Amino acid sequence: MKHYLLKTNKEELNIIGVNPEDEIAFHAAYGKEIIFSGDNIQELLIRWRQLLKEPPGG
DSSP: OEEEEEEOTTSOEEEEEEOGGGHHHHHHHHGGGEEEEESSHHHHHHHHHHHHHSOTTO
8 A cells, every 4th residue: 555645725735545456546536636655654754744844945
């Protein structure tokens, strides 16, 4: 299972777990909302924290 961090139209963040057999349909439906993906939720949270620490334009 792969996990995705999404930014929705409501300016909210969502974490969604997707089974391998559903990934093509998921990317078709939510591809523009994906910020990044990871193998687990912990990886997503670490990457999000790193993104917040980056200076603007960095």
